[in-house]
Amino acid sequence: MKEKIERIQNVLQKYxxxxxxxxxxxxxxxxxxxxxxxxxxxxxxxxxxxEGTPRVISSVMETMMVNDEIYEVQSYKKxxxxxxxxxxxxxxxxxxxxxxxxxxxxxxALRRQSYDIITSGTFKALTNFNHTLNYxxxxxxIFDIRAVKTKKEIENHKISSKLAEELMIEVVEPQxxxxxxxxxxxxxxxxxxxxxxxxxxEAIVGSGPNSAIPHHxxxxxxxxxxxxxxxxxxxxxxWANSDITHTYWIGSKPPEEVLRAYDAVDKAKEAAYxxxxxxxxxxxxxxxxxxxxxxxxxDHEKLFMHSTGHPIGIETHDIGxxxxxxxxxxxxxxxxENSVITVEPGLYFEGEFGVRLEDDCVVTKEGSIRLxxxxxxxxxx
Amino acid sequence: MKEKIERIQNVLQKYxxxxxxxxxxxxxxxxxxxxxxxxxxxxxxxxxxxEGTPRVISSVMETMMVNDEIYEVQSYKKxxxxxxxxxxxxxxxxxxxxxxxxxxxxxxALRRQSYDIITSGTFKALTNFNHTLNYxxxxxxIFDIRAVKTKKEIENHKISSKLAEELMIEVVEPQxxxxxxxxxxxxxxxxxxxxxxxxxxEAIVGSGPNSAIPHHxxxxxxxxxxxxxxxxxxxxxxWANSDITHTYWIGSKPPEEVLRAYDAVDKAKEAAYxxxxxxxxxxxxxxxxxxxxxxxxxDHEKLFMHSTGHPIGIETHDIGxxxxxxxxxxxxxxxxENSVITVEPGLYFEGEFGVRLEDDCVVTKEGSIRLxxxxxxxxxx
Numbered sequence: 001m002k003e004k005i006e007r008i009q010n011v012l013q014k015y016x017x018x019x020x021x022x023x024x025x026x027x028x029x030x031x032x033x034x035x036x037x038x039x040x041x042x043x044x045x046x047x048x049x050x051e052g053t054p055r056v057i058s059s060v061m062e063t064m065m066v067n068d069e070i071y072e073v074q075s076y077k078k079x080x081x082x083x084x085x086x087x088x089x090x091x092x093x094x095x096x097x098x099x100x101x102x103x104x105x106x107x108x109a110l111r112r113q114s115y116d117i118i119t120s121g122t123f124k125a126l127t128n129f130n131h132t133l134n135y136x137x138x139x140x141x142i143f144d145i146r147a148v149k150t151k152k153e154i155e156n157h158k159i160s161s162k163l164a165e166e167l168m169i170e171v172v173e174p175q176x177x178x179x180x181x182x183x184x185x186x187x188x189x190x191x192x193x194x195x196x197x198x199x200x201x202e203a204i205v206g207s208g209p210n211s212a213i214p215h216h217x218x219x220x221x222x223x224x225x226x227x228x229x230x231x232x233x234x235x236x237x238x239w240a241n242s243d244i245t246h247t248y249w250i251g252s253k254p255p256e257e258v259l260r261a262y263d264a265v266d267k268a269k270e271a272a273y274x275x276x277x278x279x280x281x282x283x284x285x286x287x288x289x290x291x292x293x294x295x296x297x298x299d300h301e302k303l304f305m306h307s308t309g310h311p312i313g314i315e316t317h318d319i320g321x322x323x324x325x326x327x328x329x330x331x332x333x334x335x336x337e338n339s340v341i342t343v344e345p346g347l348y349f350e351g352e353f354g355v356r357l358e359d360d361c362v363v364t365k366e367g368s369i370r371l372x373x374x375x376x377x378x379x380x381x
Numbered sequence: 382m383k384e385k386i387e388r389i390q391n392v393l394q395k396y397x398x399x400x401x402x403x404x405x406x407x408x409x410x411x412x413x414x415x416x417x418x419x420x421x422x423x424x425x426x427x428x429x430x431x432e433g434t435p436r437v438i439s440s441v442m443e444t445m446m447v448n449d450e451i452y453e454v455q456s457y458k459k460x461x462x463x464x465x466x467x468x469x470x471x472x473x474x475x476x477x478x479x480x481x482x483x484x485x486x487x488x489x490a491l492r493r494q495s496y497d498i499i500t501s502g503t504f505k506a507l508t509n510f511n512h513t514l515n516y517x518x519x520x521x522x523i524f525d526i527r528a529v530k531t532k533k534e535i536e537n538h539k540i541s542s543k544l545a546e547e548l549m550i551e552v553v554e555p556q557x558x559x560x561x562x563x564x565x566x567x568x569x570x571x572x573x574x575x576x577x578x579x580x581x582x583e584a585i586v587g588s589g590p591n592s593a594i595p596h597h598x599x600x601x602x603x604x605x606x607x608x609x610x611x612x613x614x615x616x617x618x619x620w621a622n623s624d625i626t627h628t629y630w631i632g633s634k635p636p637e638e639v640l641r642a643y644d645a646v647d648k649a650k651e652a653a654y655x656x657x658x659x660x661x662x663x664x665x666x667x668x669x670x671x672x673x674x675x676x677x678x679x680d681h682e683k684l685f686m687h688s689t690g691h692p693i694g695i696e697t698h699d700i701g702x703x704x705x706x707x708x709x710x711x712x713x714x715x716x717x718e719n720s721v722i723t724v725e726p727g728l729y730f731e732g733e734f735g736v737r738l739e740d741d742c743v744v745t746k747e748g749s750i751r752l753x754x755x756x757x758x759x760x761x762x
Contacts, residue, residue: 025494028409039583039598043494060686061595064731077686080710083491106509109502110464113406113424116502121490123501128487187575194568202420214442217420305441305458329461350445 001037001070003152004145005054011144012050018097019049020141023086023126029102029117031142034239034314038065043082046071047089057085090129100138101126108139111330114319115139146313147320148338153313154362156240157340160197161360161371164235164242167192176381178225178250182207185231186218193235200234200241201316211247212354214306214346226251228258228353229381234316241316243342244372245358249380260296261347261355262378268292268345269357269374272308272323276335276343276361276368282323283332285309289323289345298347309342312360335363340371382418382451384533385526386435392525393431399478400430401522404467404507410483410498412523415620415695419446424463427452428470438466471510481519482507489520492711495700496520527694528701529719534694535743537621538721541578542741542752545616545623548573557762559606559631563588566612567599574616581615581622582697592628593735595687595727607632609639609734610762620695624723625753626739630761641677642728642736643759649673649726650738650755653689653704657716657724657742657749663704664713666690670704670726679728690723693741716744721752 012020022031023045033039035046035054042059049055056071059082063075076082093099102117109116115137118126127135149157171192176185182205193199205218211230223229232245247265249258271288289308293300311320320339326332335341341363346356361368393401403412404426414420416427416435423440430436437452440463444456457463474480483498490497496518499507508516530538552573557566563586574580586599592611604610613626628646630639652669670689674681692701701720707713716722722744727737742749 025491025497041596043491059596064594065596065598078708079492080708086491103501106502106505109500109506110406110424110467111460116406116500118501119490119497120484120499120501120504121487121497124487125490184576187572190575191568191572194571195565213445215422215440215446217446327459327461 001067003150004035005048005070007150008048008141008145009050011141012048012100014144015140016098017050017100017136017141018093019047020100020138021126022046022102023122024118025122030315031102031117036066036071037239040065045086045089055089057082057089086126087129090126090133093130093133095132096134098134098136100136100141102138102142104137104139112139114315114317115142143319146318147311148336149313149340149362153240154338154340156238157242157312157360157362158371160200160235160237160240160242161244163196163237164193164233164244165372167196167235168231168233168244168246173379173381176223176229176248176250178223180223182210182218182221182223185223189231189233193233196235196237198236200236200243204230204232206230206354207250208353209351212348212350212352214348214354214356223250228355230354230356232356232358239314240340241312241314241318242360242372243312243316243344243358244360244374245344245346245356246374247355247357247378249378252380254378254380258353258355259378261298261349261353262357264293264296264298265345265347265355265357266376267296269343269359272343272345273361273368273370276323276341276363278337278363278365279334281326281332281334282309282321283326285323285335286325286332293345293347300347303347303349304345305348306346308345312340312342337363337365339363382448384531385416386429386451388531389429389522389526390431392522393429393481395525396521397479398431398481398517398522399474400428401481401519402507403427403483404503405499406503411696412483412498417447418620421446426467426470436470438463438470467507468510471507471514474511474514476513477515479515479517481517481522483519483523485518485520493520495696495698496523524700527699528692529717530694530721530743534621535719535721537619538623538693538741538743539752541581541616541618541621541623542625544577544618545574545614545625546753548577548616549612549614549625549627554760554762557604557610557629557631559604561604563591563599563602563604566604570612570614574614577616577618579617581617581624585611585613585626587611587735588631589734590732593729593731593733595729595735595737604631609736611735611737613737613739615697621721622693622695622697622699623741623753624693624697624739625741625755626725626727626737627755628736628738628759630759633761635759635761639734639736640759642679642730642734643738645674645677645679646726646728646736646738647757648677650724650740653724653726654742654749654751657704657722657744659718659744659746660715662707662713662715663690663702664707666704666716667706667713674726674728681728684728684730685726686729687727689726693721693723718744718746720744
């Protein structure tokens with residue numbers, strides 16, 4: 001935690017920002033979890049100054065959860081006390097101080113959604129406490145601390161992906177049976193993730209035609225014999241998420257169209273890995289993936305409607321540069337050394353079945369380090 | 382779902398609002414889930430007009446999840462398309478239309494946090510698309526559809542509390558053993574909730590001194606012999622959350638101080654139930670609870686630092702009127718008929734142990750219907 005604060009303080013110095021303030025009610029701002037390493041469910045403020053001790057305003061119900069070797073903590077019991085503490089915190093800065101908050105201006109809000117966090121009313125209320133300060137977007141800070149991972153964070157990603165992969169192969173696969181509800185299987189997967197550190201996101205379990213819905217939420221559907229089964233899941237280890245997708249065949253003999261789609265998706269994934277390297281444009285990777293689909297004769301504009309990969313970290317869709325085709329408004333960017341990204345080509349045949357294979361990797365100077373390896377041939381269960 | 386839309390349209394009529402727009406990236410606005418009955422993780426807009434068919438703008442990856450018998454759906458593939466669709470949606474209203482968005486003004490943001498949802502940048506971006514509209518806070522709509530439950534919603538709450546109570550007594554209790562990690566037990570509880578419909582919130586499992594931290598997050602702590610074990614958990618059934626807290630003794634002979642605290646908390650809970658009734662001020666109930674602690678000689682200002690109960694619904698801390706002592710700024714309100722609330726007195730002895738007993742109930746004209754019943758005497762495991 002001390003290292004984390006030092007890293008942030010260095011970034012604040014780089015951008016000449018006096019303090020970074022994260023404040024939210026409930027716990028929807030992931031940076032609270034990043035900073036405090038605990039979920040706080042009452043309104044909580046963290047103030048990391050460029051120098052000196054970071055400060056926390058916390059509900060008396062959660063004060064004991066704050067690491068007081070790192071933070072100077074103030075507690076409130078009722079809402080009125082919270083407001084007084086916020087007011088005095090915002091008035092503790094000297095005039096014209098540059099204070100970063102987790103917002104972006106409207107032109108960017110719909111394009112850089114991950115930085116558009118603070119709520120409308122809270123932003124106005126906080127900034128209204130003190131009009132002499134210079135409020136700036138925290139987007140550069142957030143980018144710097146999240147897009148490129150530290151050694152320790154990469155270690156955590158390695159463990160997180162490994163744990164996820166092992167639990168699927170060793171514990172979950174043997175339990176998959178036709179007749180099981182999607183929801184039931186999702187519960188088993190999340191249970192195994194929880195036992196090992198936590199769930200990164202609600203597992204997607206799609207059987208048969210549901211496998212063709214990329215963001216399908218596991219529901220009352222049943223796992224059926226002679227159908228595709230798609231499972232997209234992730235565990236978390238020390239706040240490093242993993243995100244892996246397996247595609248199975250329930251039965252002994254997958255039909256030719258499923259085998260062929262699986263093969264195409266696997267080859268597309270391999271094509272991605274031949275391109276991934278620090279400094280390479282994400283777009284180059286995306287084009288390679290789509291090139292494979294072209295070779296197979298699949299209309300990928302229709303059948304592969306998402307992009308190939310996204311950064312992953314404390315959030316499953318993390319800050320940084322992923323693999324996608326650029327547009328004038330959102331140009332493709334060179335992949336960053338020591339970023340962690342997913343590689344997840346897919347083909348979705350609406351009403352029939354879908355295949356997606358998703359692995360995580362670390363982008364390096366030489367290429368990549370694979371953190372998981374979905375099978376090259378479809379596994380029959 | 383049809384009923385839900387009709388209910389909203391009636392509310393819109395009541396307040397003379399032309400449309401209610403819910404828009405967010407990621408899925409942090411619970412009303413998206415309420416309206417679509419599915420989690421969408423891509424940016425999604427729902428527009429419920431006072432009359433006629435409600436509309437959805439959804440990512441092509443999630444369009445298949447939208448009920449197209451209820452909603453008129455438009456899909457986007459890339460961010461640029463989303464922005465075009467948003468622009469045209471916001472320009473589809475006639476001049477001066479009254480459009481409700483999920484925000485509150487700054488004076489209220491820190492006090493009525495549950496209504497302060499839309500992010501700062503998104504609010505500006507959406508309203509900037511069309512300056513001829515009259516944007517109003519959706520707080521009245523949200524209050525009306527959430528504070529008082531429909532018959533069907535109350536049925537769901539009954540089932541949700543029952544399921545939660547049964548899984549704890551029948552399935553979880555027999556598995557609790559000294560030496561188990563808090564985290565492991567939390568995983569088991571969430572697994573059982575998931576199998577029955579879903580987890581309402583991350584389970585709190587606090588062993589020994591951790592039981593004295595009201596919002597403790599289950600961590601690496603171990604369940605130990607001759608210690609208190611506090612479990613706060615909830616399941617969800619058709620979007621109706623339950624929220625129950627049990628306090629156990631691990632061992633055969635709880636010490637006198639634990640027995641006495643448990644007895645006080647139980648009696649405090651019973652005192653609450655003698656008062657709860659539609660129309661009664663929440664404060665009256667809170668005073669009755671604290672009166673019991675006074676009789677026992679406990680300094681409740683120090684040992685009971687939260688309030689007695691909160692509304693529960695699609696969120697565990699829902700919209701409506703709970704049980705708390707009023708302040709000039711946040712006066713106590715009369716409990717609402719057909720609201721669902723928790724009753725959860727507690728006593729927390731820092732560094733030693735805590736006792737909390739939490740049940741859910743429906744507020745009625747005559748009193749209340751109890752949805753769960755934590756034991757009157759401490760259960761030894």
